[in-house]
Amino acid sequence: MRYLPLTSADRASMLETIGASSVEELYSDVPDGALLDAPVDLPSHLGEMQVERDMMALAAKNTGASSVPSFLGAGAYRHHVPATVDYVIQRGEFLTAYTPYQPEIAQGTLQYLFEFQTQVASITGMDVANASMWDGATSCAEAVLMACRATRRKKAVLSGGVHPHYREVTETYCQYSDTEVAGRDGNPEQQATVEELDDLIDDQTACVVVQYPDVFGRVQDHTKLAEVCHAKGALLVVVFTEAVAFGAIKSPGSFGADIVCGEGQSIGNALNYGGPYVGLFATTQKLVRQMPGRLCGETVDQDGKRGFVLTLSTREQHIRREKATSNICTNSGLCSLAFTVHMSLLGEDGYRRLATLNHENACKAADALDAVPGVTVVNDSFFNEFTVKLSKPAAEVVETLVAKNVLGGVPLSRLYPNRSDLDNYLLVAVTETNTDDDIAALADALKEALA
C-alpha cells in the first residue's frame, strides 16, 4: 500500500524490540470476541488511477454550477477564485500543519490569522475578530449564546430576515440551554419595522439578530434598531451570508452593532456543495473576553522580535472545560487562509470593485427578469441577490429550467417548506461570474417556462 512504509522485515524487527510475538498481541486489551480476525466487508485497496476514475464517475453524475448559467445564492455564492489562492492553500506547510500550538514553528499560520482577523474586523467595521468559526449559521448561534453570557439574559429575538438555516441552527443550539428564540419567519413582501422588533424586546432579551442584506436580498439600515436595543440593555447582532457585500454597502459596525458574524465562503472558497466554509466573527473591544473560538495576538519573542501566538485561551475548552465560552476546537483554518489570500489580492480597490460589479450585474438581471411576463421583482433594494414573484410555483419552474440547462435560483419553498404562501417566490443571485449571455439565458428560459 503506497502510503504505508513498513516492510515485513521492519515489522518483525520492531516486534522483536517490543518483545511481542505479533501485532495482535498489542491488542490484548480488546475484550474477547471483539477483535476481528479478517478485514471487514468492504472493497480492497485501489491504485491512484482507479480512485481518480471512481471519483470522476461520481462527479460526472452532477451538473456543476460553473458548467451552466447559474443563479443560486441563499447563503452560498459562486465567485471567481484567483489561481493564486488555490496555489497558496495547497502549500504543504499550510495544508498539513496543525493548530499553531507551537508558535515558534507556526509563525506562518499565526501571522496570516492576525491578518485575517484584521481583514474581517475591517470589512465589518468592528474592533476585533476571531480566527474563524465553522460557518455562518453556527456563528449566528454562537453569537446568540455570547450575547446571553454578556447580558446574563436568556432570550434572543430573530428578525424574519434571518436565513432559515441560521435560525434553525440557533434554535438547535439554544433548545437545551433554556434560551428562548423569539421572532417569526419573514415575508419577502413586507419588512419588519423597528417598532415590531422593539415590541418583542423585554428585560430578558439578550439580543436582536438581523441579517444584512437579509435572506430576501434587502438592504436595510439598522442604526435605529441598535439604539432601541441598547436602550433596553440588549445587544444588536448583525449576521450576513455574503461577505462581498461590504465592499459596496456601509459596514454593520457603522450602525452600532455589538456582534457581527456570518459566512466568509464568498471570498476565496469554492461552493463545495455546502462545506467546508468559514464563519467570520467580529465584535467590540469591550466584549472580547466573551468571544468563542481561537484568537491570535501579537507579542514579542525572547529576542524582542515581533511574533504571534494564540491568546486569551482561558475562554476556551482546553483550559476552561465545562465553563468554556464554546466547545469549538478545530475551526476553519485553511478556509480562512483562502479568504486572507483572496482579500490580499483584491485589496481596497479590488474589493470595492468586485462588490460594484456584483451589484451592477444584479441590477442588470433584475431589469431583464422584471421584463419577463409572469415575473415581478419584489425588492426595492438589494446587493447581488433579490426575490422575484413568479406566476407559477418556483420549485416547478426551477425544474423546468434545469431541463433548459439553467440553474435558475433557489425557490423559497426549499428554505421554507411549511410556508405555502411563499411557493411562487424565487431567490436569484447574480455575481461577477454571470455574463450577459447567462442573464439572457435565464430571462429566455423563464419566459418559456412561464408562458
Next chain:
Amino acid sequence: MTFTTHTGNRGLVLEEKLIFEQGQAGRTGVDLPEPKGTKSRLGGLDRDSDVGLPGLSEPQVVRHFTRLSQKNFGIDSGFFPLGSCTMKHNPRINEKVARLPGLSDLHPMQPESTVQGALELMDQCAHWLLVLTGMPAVAMSPAAGAQGELCGMMAIRAALDARGENRRRVLVPESAHGTNPATAAACGFTVDSIPATEDGRVDLAAFEAKLGDDVAGIMLTNPNTCGLFERDVRKIADLVHEAGGYFYCDGANFNAIVGRVRPADLGIDAMHINLHKTFSTPHGGGGPGSGPVVFSDALAPFAPIPYVVRTENGFRLVETADENDGTKPFGRLKGFHGQMGMFIRALAYMKSHGSDGLRQASGDAVLNANYLLARLKDKLSVAYPGYCMHEALFDDGFLKDTGVSTLDLAKAIIDEGFHPMTMYFPLVVHGALLVEPTETETKESIDEFCDSVLHLVGKAQSGDAEFFKNAPYLTPRRRLDETAAARKPVLRWKPETA
C-alpha cells in the same frame, strides 16, 4: 558564525511584514472590468468610507504567503507526533479529486436531480463509516469533532426527552479532552468527573458508584486519551445501559482500531469520527474538519437533518423533519449539508486503502507507537504499564530535579527538526508527553526521533537546564511571550496614528 544582517533576514529565513505594512494605494492583485456606473439600488446604504485594505500586486501576494509558509512546520516537513491529533500523511490525490468540476463547484441548493453523484458520494462515505463501526446509522453534517460531540449529546437529550426523563448528569473521565465537558455543558448537562485507576483506565468501582437515575450517560474516549484501550468497555456499556443512560464514545482515537474492532461490538450508542484525523483530511493549520456521528438504533431516530436517503428514483436529501417516517430529528447543526469537501477526501482515502489497507494502517500505527514506547521507556517515565494503542504517554518523572520542564524539552525537540509531541494533555498525568507517530512514519524516522530525544534527555539529566530554558534557538522566532499577549491583547493591525 553569527552576525546580524542589514535586513534582518538570515539567508533563506526571511523576515516578512504584515500585508498591511506593505500595501500601496492603487495597487491590486486582480484585474476586474471597469464598472459602468449603474445607479445603485442599495437602499441608500452605499459605502461612504474606505475599508482600510492594503493594495498588493499578485507577485507580492505570492511572495508574502510563500515566505509565511516557510515559517511553518507541517506533516510534509517532517515527523509530527502530536498525540491525539493523528498527523498522518495527507495524500495529494484527495486534494485533486476534491477539486474536480462537478464536485467542487456544486451549489448546496441545486435541485436534487443535478447532484445525484454528490448524494451518492455522501451515501458511499456513510456506508464505509457504517461498516467500519458496525453501527446502523450515521449523521454526516457535524463540522468537526466537537460538533460531533454536540450531535451525539443532543441526540441523547432528545431521546431522554422522548422518554420523559429529566436525567441531567453526564459522567466524564478526568482524562477527557476539554471539548467533552464543554459539549456536555452546552447541552444543559452537568459534568461529573470519574477518576482513573493506577493503570490509566476508568475506575470501574468509582464509575458504578456514580450511576443513578439522574445519569444521562457517559462520555468515554476509547482508545482513551492515555493511549490505552478501555479493557472494561463492555462492562461500562452494560452498566450505563442498565442504569438507563447512554454511552457516548469520543472516537478521536479511532485510528488505532479501524478495521480491527467495531465500536458497535463494544456497546456504544454514539461516536464521532474525526475525518481530519483517522481519514487523512488535512488539518490545514486548524481546520476545516468533519465529525460524522454513528448512532445505535436507540438514538438513530433523533439524528439531525439533513440526511441522504436512497430511493427507487435515486438519492434524496431530507432537509425537514418528516412526521411520517418515524424520525424525530433534534434539529439542524450547520448550514447546508456538512463538510462535503472532506467527505470526498475521506472517501478517496478509504477507497485507496480498502478494507485490507485500513486494517494494515491501524496495525502499523499501533506497532509504531509500541516501538517508540519500547525505545524510550527505560530513559523516560512511562505513565502506565503495558502495551499502548496508537500513542505512547509519558509523565515528567524523568525530568524531576533537572530544572527542565516538559515545555522546555519540547522546545529543544523543535531545534532538532521535529514537531513536538502533545504537552500537558491528558491532565491526569503530570507534565504529560503524548507521542503519536501514526502509520505514516518509517522505522528510520522513529529511530531518528528516539535517538534525538534520548540525547536530549541525557543532556537534561546531566544538569544543563539553562540550555533547555532558552530553547528553541534555531527557529524564525524564539520563545514567545504568551503572558504579555494575554495581558494586553493586540488582536489586529492598526494604522499608526500620526
